[in-house]
Amino acid sequence: MDNGKGGRLKQASALWHGPGLATFALRRLVWSVATVAGVVAVTFLISHVIPADPAALVAGERATREQIEALRHQLGFDRPLLTQLADYYLRLAQGDLGKSLFTSRPISADLLSRLPATIELTLAAMILTVGLGVPIGVLSALRRNTWLDHLVRLVTVSGLAIASFWLAIILQLTFAMDLGWLPLGSRLPSGVAPPPTVTGLYLIDSLLTGDFATFGTAAAHLALPTVTLAFPAMATIVRFTRAGMLDTLNKPFVQYERAMGLPESLVVWKYMLRNALTSTVTQIGLVAGALLGGAVVIEAVFDWPGLGYYAVNSIIMSDYNAVLGFTVWVAIIYIVINIVVDVLHRLIDPRGTG
Amino acid sequence: MRSETALVLRKLAEDRLALVGLLIVLALLACAVFAPWLATFPEAVTEFNPAHRLRPPDSVYLLGTDRLGADIYSRLLFGARITIAIALVAVGVAVAVGVPLGLIAGIHDGVASNLIMRLADIFLAVPQIVLAIAIAQTLGPSLPNVILALSATFWPWFTRLVYAETRSVRNETFIEATVALGASPARVVCLHVLPNIVSPIIVRITLGLGFTILTAAALGFLGLGAPPPTPEWGRTIAESREYLPDAWWYAAAPGLAIFLVVVGFNMLGDGLRDVLDPRTRRAGRPRD
Amino acid sequence: MTELLAVRDLIVNYHSERGIVRALDGVSLAIGKGEVVGLVGESGCGKSTLARAILGVLPVPASEVRAGAIAFGGDNLLTLASAEIARRIRGRRITFIPQDPYGSLNPLFTIGQQMLDLMHWKSPRAAAAGRSAWPAVLSRYPSARRAQDRAAILDMLGAVQIPNPEQALAKLPHELSGGQRQRIVIAMALLPQPELIIADEPTTALDVTIQAQILRLLHREVKRRQVSMLFTTHDLGTAWEICDRVVVMYAGQDVEAAPTPAFFAAPRHPYTSKLLESLPRTDGVAQDIPGEIPSLIAPPQGCRFHPRCYFATTECTITRPPVSGGAHVVRCYHPLGASTGVAA
Numbered sequence: 007m008d009n010g011k012g013g014r015l016k017q018a019s020a021l022w023h024g025p026g027l028a029t030f031a032l033r034r035l036v037w038s039v040a041t042v043a044g045v046v047a048v049t050f051l052i053s054h055v056i057p058a059d060p061a062a063l064v065a066g067e068r069a070t071r072e073q074i075e076a077l078r079h080q081l082g083f084d085r086p087l088l089t090q091l092a093d094y095y096l097r098l099a100q101g102d103l104g105k106s107l108f109t110s111r112p113i114s115a116d117l118l119s120r121l122p123a124t125i126e127l128t129l130a131a132m133i134l135t136v137g138l139g140v141p142i143g144v145l146s147a148l149r150r151n152t153w154l155d156h157l158v159r160l161v162t163v164s165g166l167a168i169a170s171f172w173l174a175i176i177l178q179l180t181f182a183m184d185l186g187w188l189p190l191g192s193r194l195p196s197g198v199a200p201p202p203t204v205t206g207l208y209l210i211d212s213l214l215t216g217d218f219a220t221f222g223t224a225a226a227h228l229a230l231p232t233v234t235l236a237f238p239a240m241a242t243i244v245r246f247t248r249a250g251m252l253d254t255l256n257k258p259f260v261q262y263e264r265a266m267g268l269p270e271s272l273v274v275w276k277y278m279l280r281n282a283l284t285s286t287v288t289q290i291g292l293v294a295g296a297l298l299g300g301a302v303v304i305e306a307v308f309d310w311p312g313l314g315y316y317a318v319n320s321i322i323m324s325d326y327n328a329v330l331g332f333t334v335w336v337a338i339i340y341i342v343i344n345i346v347v348d349v350l351h352r353l354i355d356p357r358g359t360g
Numbered sequence: 361m362r363s364e365t366a367l368v369l370r371k372l373a374e375d376r377l378a379l380v381g382l383l384i385v386l387a388l389l390a391c392a393v394f395a396p397w398l399a400t401f402p403e404a405v406t407e408f409n410p411a412h413r414l415r416p417p418d419s420v421y422l423l424g425t426d427r428l429g430a431d432i433y434s435r436l437l438f439g440a441r442i443t444i445a446i447a448l449v450a451v452g453v454a455v456a457v458g459v460p461l462g463l464i465a466g467i468h469d470g471v472a473s474n475l476i477m478r479l480a481d482i483f484l485a486v487p488q489i490v491l492a493i494a495i496a497q498t499l500g501p502s503l504p505n506v507i508l509a510l511s512a513t514f515w516p517w518f519t520r521l522v523y524a525e526t527r528s529v530r531n532e533t534f535i536e537a538t539v540a541l542g543a544s545p546a547r548v549v550c551l552h553v554l555p556n557i558v559s560p561i562i563v564r565i566t567l568g569l570g571f572t573i574l575t576a577a578a579l580g581f582l583g584l585g586a587p588p589p590t591p592e593w594g595r596t597i598a599e600s601r602e603y604l605p606d607a608w609w610y611a612a613a614p615g616l617a618i619f620l621v622v623v624g625f626n627m628l629g630d631g632l633r634d635v636l637d638p639r640t641r642r643a644g645r646p647r648d
Numbered sequence: 649m650t651e652l653l654a655v656r657d658l659i660v661n662y663h664s665e666r667g668i669v670r671a672l673d674g675v676s677l678a679i680g681k682g683e684v685v686g687l688v689g690e691s692g693c694g695k696s697t698l699a700r701a702i703l704g705v706l707p708v709p710a711s712e713v714r715a716g717a718i719a720f721g722g723d724n725l726l727t728l729a730s731a732e733i734a735r736r737i738r739g740r741r742i743t744f745i746p747q748d749p750y751g752s753l754n755p756l757f758t759i760g761q762q763m764l765d766l767m768h769w770k771s772p773r774a775a776a777a778g779r780s781a782w783p784a785v786l787s788r789y790p791s792a793r794r795a796q797d798r799a800a801i802l803d804m805l806g807a808v809q810i811p812n813p814e815q816a817l818a819k820l821p822h823e824l825s826g827g828q829r830q831r832i833v834i835a836m837a838l839l840p841q842p843e844l845i846i847a848d849e850p851t852t853a854l855d856v857t858i859q860a861q862i863l864r865l866l867h868r869e870v871k872r873r874q875v876s877m878l879f880t881t882h883d884l885g886t887a888w889e890i891c892d893r894v895v896v897m898y899a900g901q902d903v904e905a906a907p908t909p910a911f912f913a914a915p916r917h918p919y920t921s922k923l924l925e926s927l928p929r930t931d932g933v934a935q936d937i938p939g940e941i942p943s944l945i946a947p948p949q950g951c952r953f954h955p956r957c958y959f960a961t962t963e964c965t966i967t968r969p970p971v972s973g974g975a976h977v978v979r980c981y982h983p984l985g986a987s988t989g990v991a992a
Contacts, residue, residue, distance in 0.1 A: 040478075041481060041485045044478070044481075044482035045485050049491075052498055053494070053498045163623060163626060164623070166570075166622075166626055167570065167619050167626055168619050169574055169577050169578065169622075171581045171597065172611070172614075172615035172618065172619070175600075175601065176611070176612070178604075179611070183604065258746065258748055259751060261746075262746045262752035262833075264705050265705050265739075265746070266739040266766060266770065266836070267734045267738030267739030267769070267770065268739065268766065268769055268770075269769060269783075269784030272765065274785075276765075280757075281755070281756060296487065298487050299488060300489070302489060302490060302493065303489070303578050303582065317490075317493065318582060322583065329497055329498075330494070332490075333490060333491070333494050340485060340486060356820060357755065357820060357822060
């Protein structure tokens with residue numbers, strides 16, 4: 007990120023190379039846009055160069071030669087590749103991802119309508135991951151080599167080795183099919199109207215309108231997918247928090263704080279934890295990526311009508327445009343998450359990046 | 361060099377978890393190699409027996425049968441071959457591409473280095489499974505395509521790792537001294553840099569094998585792997601969903617197989633890391 | 649002088665992989681009210697272990713107190729519940745100045761946050777406030793008290809000569825100089841208005857020129873407030889400058905204790921005298937003590953100095969010499985100057 011491309015204007019150059027938050031934000035922004043453009047180029051090239059004949063695929067097996075040619079022209083596949091790419095960029099800049107090759111609906115609108123479901127799921131999983139993972143990591147470090155620590159290690163080893171789609175099925179088998187405690191899938195049962203849209207997140211919207219029955223139902227539907235999604239991510243967070251705490255355990259400042267008789271809960275949960283979290287927080291970006299990726303598979307298993315479900319359906323239908331659009335969106339979301347993580351890191355570690 | 365290897369092996373032997381991991385990995389290899397002899401129904405992969413479909417586990421069908429009456433235990437053994445093949449080839453290609461690129465970027469300064477690292481960043485800007493799905497979907501479901509999709513999304517990890525390690529090694533004085541003495545860059549790489557970065561690469565490969573098996577299974581589960589009737593583990597789990605909850609063994613067996621194998625690679629990888637690369641044990645980045 | 653703290657026959661062992669480390673072997677030491685006592689010895693002689701034992705922060709479960717007593721204001725610190733010590737004594741009546749203020753200040757919190765947290769729990773006003781049912785990390789800092797404590801902190805920063813105290817509070821430890829960080833931890837040791845300060849080689853991390861400044865400052869502030877101080881050091885010169893009395897340790901045993909002038913005028917233990925001779929002198933001749941510091945895993949029987957001692961006899965190798973002398977205490981069967989029968 008350090009390859010300065012400062013403009014000829016001294017001022018611009020100073021802004022680009024200088025210290026401070028403005029420079030940081032500017033470089034981050036420019037770099038983010040460039041990365042998204044790169045992702046688009048790579049996926050675009052892959053999806054337009056590799057398949058033998060995308061038009062033939064879209065047209066179907068029974069299409070005549072003329073029909074295929076007509077479709078090729080209609081889809082613009084007969085134009086030079088770079089023209090197609092430039093055209094895609096131009097439309098992307100306006101938020102237009104093109105139309106689905108099958109439903110002809112605008113892809114942006116499709117994705118937008120499915121975004122809240124994915125946000126609700128990944129956010130819930132993130133909260134569960136961090137909310138449980140950090141305290142478990144801390145306790146595991148404080149009681150290292152006790153039965154608790156061994157149990158936690160067993161669970162984290164499992165979390166990193168279990169196939170999430172399989173865990174999803176086993177949980178469905180146990181809690182939905184066998185015990186019947188929780189629903190098998192989807193956000194709400196058919197027949198239950200979703201709460202009026204404010205944020206698009208059913209849990210929050212139902213609370214905002216005071217509809218506690220819907221809240222309960224939505225929460226029950228959210229439970230299994232969230233747990234499935236959070237389990238492997240939690241393993242990562244626990245591991246890093248534990249390692250960070252063990253690293254901090256014998257630091258002189260901890261000995262000093264104890265020697266001055268500060269309350270133990272303050273030493274552990276304020277002074278040590280913040281130091282341990284400086285390494286954990288760098289993992290949160292990766293974990294968020296894992297959650298996003300995992301959501302693709304998990305949503306398919308739980309019929310969760312989010313981005314991943316949409317992507318899997320598009321895959322089944324060989325809808326290049328939709329898959330490309332989905333990939334671009336994920337790239338953008340992922341980059342935004344990483345910026346948030348950077349900000350978080352700066353908040354936790356005020357010494358600045360060094 | 362030999363005594364060093366012996367030391368590593370001895371330390372590894374003292375780490376019980378790593379040893380268990382190694383045993384699991386060896387068992388997987390044995391299953392793959394000796395599948396035709398270990399299988400109770402070696403022909404089960406291609407011949408089906410509709411009269412015996414969806415039988416629960418018993419003394420004949422150790423892990424039950426699937427929707428076509430094939431013996432799940434035998435199919436799992438042959439599935440191990442696919443799992444191993446995918447993991448080894450995909451990670452192998454990723455190493456073959458990623459390590460040289462990382463070395464080039466790490467040793468030279470200039471446009472090429474920048475280009476390589478920016479390209480790696482682009483591939484890392486999307487969660488691996490999403491990119492792998494996009495690529496595998498474009499290429500069409502087949503075994504080589506899955507491998508290609510996995511390699512294409514995994515190489516940047518090696519490039520980044522090797523780049524970072526090379527940079528830190530390069531800044532050490534003895535490398536600078538070697539270059540100052542007039543050694544050619546290629547010679548410096550082969551003699552000094554590579555031996556220094558081999559340990560982290562081995563660790564990353566071991567952990568990457570487990571991770572790749574998980575991703576490959578997910579692709580298979582989504583229908584992006586080798587087409588049926590290949591006994592691929594992920595696809596088998598997908599097939600089983602229709603027959604749940606009655607045919608629970610159908611889903612349970614391949615999932616457990618995946619779990620065991622990945623646990624094996626992870627435990628071995630963790631053990632190797634502790635032995636080979638003590639620096640990375642400390643997850644916290646040392647500052648100051 | 650009335651006794652504030654009295655350590656009696658303290659035995660502390662560490663359990664290490666290589667065996668039991670006999671770190672303190674029946675150490676006794678007393679500190680009077682307002683007295684500055686220098687605890688002198690080479691590194692590894694047990695100074696820090698003794699300091700930690702008094703603070704009640706010996707590492708668990710690696711260490712074990714086998715015997716002895718630490719009397720402090722009517723309590724035996726070794727039998728008092730550890731929660732009780734943490735709440736009532738440590739950081740309040742006995743405070744601590746660490747050796748390495750850079751590592752000892754938390755790198756992620758500002759000086760102000762760390763000092764205010766200390767005052768939240770350890771200021772004299774906190775003692776009056778009583779206990780809250782909440783876990784400390786969730787406990788609220790009453791704003792009136794916070795304001796008073798903040799004023800006290802600013803006063804104290806002035807007293808330890810921190811320029812711009814207000815600004816210093818907003819800084820992170822790495823933004824201060826080594827000398828300033830040392831002044832901060834001195835301020836933190838003084839703020840709770842303790843009766844005793846344990847200072848663990850508090851100037852070793854500093855440049856020589858700043859060392860002297862800090863020592864003078866510490867001495868002045870301690871004397872002005874009539875706080876007692878146990879000052880551990882391996883440097884006899886430092887002890888000479890600021891201590892009222894000197895206690896010398898060798899390999900986990902206390903060997904000699906005397907008022908500073910008497911001690912430097914006429915050391916009575918063979919080890920101490922060798923130690924004084926080993927100081928670089930104006931004529932440039934510094935004499936080594938022959939032999940090596942013994943392993944504390946299998947230390948010599950009796951007086952642990954006997955393998956290196958010119959005067960050692962059989963009795964030295966069997967039991968530890970008893971205490972002898974009045975104000976100038978020595979634990980030796982053959983103390984120097986004994987033939988004249990005069991204890992300096």
